[in-house]
Amino acid sequence: MVGEIRRAKFIGNLLGRRREIVEQVVSEEPYKEDQEDDNDNDNDNDNDVEEIEILMKEQDTETTEARAHVINDCVSLLTAVNEKAELKSDFHRQYLDYAFQIKLPPQMTALDASQPWILYWVLNSLAMLSEDLVSDEMRRRIEEKAFAISPEGGPFGGGIGQLPHLAATYASIEALSSCANSNGSWDKIDKKSIYNWLLSVKQENGGFKTCYSVGEVDTRGVYCALSVASMLNILTDELVENTLQYLINCQNYEGGFGGCPFEDEAHGGYTFCAVASLAIMGALDKINIPKLIDWCATKQYNEEKGFCGRSNKLVDGCYSFWVGGTVAILEAYGYGEYIMNHNEMREYILRCCQDTKRPGLRDKPGKNPDFYHTNYVLAGLSVVEYTFKIDNPKDPFSISAEPRKGVPSSNITAINPVYCLPIDLVKNFANHFK
């Protein structure tokens, strides 16, 4: 019975650490348990949730309660032995093709100020499934939209008539780089005005403001600025003045990085942004690498198998890339292959982030797929299935990948973890601007 396997798995994982509680459960409710096993009704699931909550309980708080539900969902998928752990590429392709056919409903108006992101997520997801899936027509349509938003060729805003924004500029350049210069679109990018604008949002403390004059200053902004600048070959000393110190100050006592340089909580997204920025600057050796490695490693859960983004938060498929990509960068720069458990991560991605009913990839069981998670979960799969090295540590475009030994292949495209783009595409783009 599934319930039984599930329970056995649980005990296997948890018993060692929670002896007293398990004994308590067993001694308090032995009969209830038997009844459940005989009982094949719809309430089965609810009963399991309760049971596991008790197992998890050292002190019942919002944290344990939320996690107990997630573990319950994940473990039943992870132990479903008759389901194969494989990437449903054709199925997900439908979801991405769909993006070229539909209009987004009014409820998606929240994305109005982030339109270039959609372009990047969709195009990159397709390219990761297989570069052949990206057609010339798709490229043309992506290019047209990017240049409708910014007819001058950058910097880019979230939509037409919107102010230039670091995240929108990053997403636009990423999307355009995936267009492989079809229709000469790369030559329409205005490097000079992007450079001047980047200088205008640069802060004295080394950070970058997402938008002039009111915007956030955090490691995300640094990453967007440095990615774009390195890809367009406009990364000058002036642009990164004080930035190294800014990033160093964002590493907190936990070992990961926060958004701001004043002991902010370590967070998977900000950690990726900081580490990728340091890689671009060739300055990874300036931070506390052992602490960073420990922090990344402890984000992977024994039970769910995937990564969470902060200590004691819930597992989420997008951290397969935010944390997994950080780990891949560390690996590329020679810090080792031992930081994450690749096969277990792969299990989480393939068993918990895909659904049989809906195409696209998701955060966790019970959540709907979306373009954002489709992109970052696939990117997570790519960093799991390849191993990375770098030819010239001063040149992040010289990262190369090989299939990782001992990990099955889903035939996904190898990405450059610093840019979250297919290795060859981003290399060609950078070469074009050399």
Next chain:
Amino acid sequence: MSGFDMNNYVDVEPLEIETGLPDEVCPIMYTDEYKQVMSVARRLMQEGEYSERALQLTSKAIALAPAFYTVWNYRYSIVEHLAKESGDVEGYMNKEMDWLDEVTLGNPKNYQIWSYRQALLKIHPAPSVKRELPILQIMIDDDTKNYHVWSYRKWCILFFQDFTNELTYADSLIQRDVYNNSAWTHRMFVMKHTNPSKHEVREEIEYTKKKIEIVPQNVSSWEYLRGLYEVFLDCEYDEETIKFAEKFTDDILKLDITVDKEVSALPNIESSYALEFLADVFAKIPSPENTNNAKKAYTALSLKYDPIRSALWNHKMGQLA
């Protein structure tokens, strides 16, 4: 906000918000109301109109699309102008903060609100930390790990240089949920910025140990304990703390543990983090006995208590003298 009425803008010629591309990728099907408000807003922005009606329009636009950073920027410029014109900058800014509080309560996950708030405080003639804390408290009560709110709180405390309530505040959240990592990191934020005495650091260590006693299997409290030693005590771990950690590991380091050990022969322990803590401490103070203990701890973690990280534990073992 009083009296939003589209009729106040009939003289404004709307500026298109749609690309007009025949086969645009993922166009959004805007509602008519959204199109109307945004296209008028675009025109007013382009004209640089800083008026009461422009302000009202931004309220409406932000209600419809809180992540629309361009409108937040526009609003900031309007407020700057109108505050000056009003002759009572402080009163005007307070009114704006009241409006912002309401928007904040309705949009807990929004990015823009917090940078807008920072921008307002910077131009407010008499900003007050007392004005800030209640709303932050409500927001955190509602979503105890909200990253933006905690980060803003830190910014705010630094801006006003007032750390008086912060340890107590973080404690109240740790009491509510001992696993709340945001609250633990807030304590380190306070410690790092207040130059604590050795005695205060000791007190903080005792505080942490009490919380570990309540819930031994908690990554946040153990990380924090480790952090205190690393940041303030130069990793000089004392016998007392080592004994404290050993309490949660059922004396397993007294056993003979090698890689071929049967997993079932290992006892149950209360905290894998305690064992990891000990391994780290023993690895840092080289002596044959410590090295041996560290080796056993890493082996046990890898075999039974934290197997997903076995490659990491093996790596650490390889680095021991």
